[in-house]
Amino acid sequence: MTAFNRADAAAVVATYADDGVLMAPGRPAAVGKDELAIVYPKVFETVGFAMAYEIKEVVQISADWGFVRSATEGTETNKATGVVMPAAYQELFLLRKSATGTWQIARYCTSKISPAG
Numbered sequence: 001m002t003a004f005n006r007a008d009a010a011a012v013v014a015t016y017a018d019d020g021v022l023m024a025p026g027r028p029a030a031v032g033k034d035e036l037a038i039v040y041p042k043v044f045e046t047v048g049f050a051m052a053y054e055i056k057e058v059v060q061i062s063a064d065w066g067f068v069r070s071a072t073e074g075t076e077t078n079k080a081t082g083v084v085m086p087a088a089y090q091e092l093f094l095l096r097k098s099a100t101g102t103w104q105i106a107r108y109c110t111s112k113i114s115p116a117g
Helices: 009-014 032-046
Strands: 016-023 047-060 065-078 084-097 103-112
Touching: 009 016, 009 032, 016 032, 032 047, 065 103
Parallel strands: 016 103
Antiparallel strands: 047 065, 065 084, 084 103
16 A cells, blocks of 8 residues: 555555456456556556555455455545545455465455545
């Protein structure tokens, strides 16, 4: 999350498994590090993020698999217009332990929460 807030695409992609999948709102799934290495820089070129994260749940479901449920709130800045808007998301990370023992993102699904209105 720190890498995401500082728009460090390489560091974000490094947290994924080689076959990791990003499922983001309004976008087709990005599958594998090669696609993720294209998607994240494009996102960071167009939007600036200032987000706070809250871990809601962490569950290890087997020796090599677990999940994290989180909530994110803050602002997004449209870099083309400079417009800053409030933003809120809910996320689900499916994690897999690598051969070296590092937990990596196998699947990441995020959905934007509509502002109250």
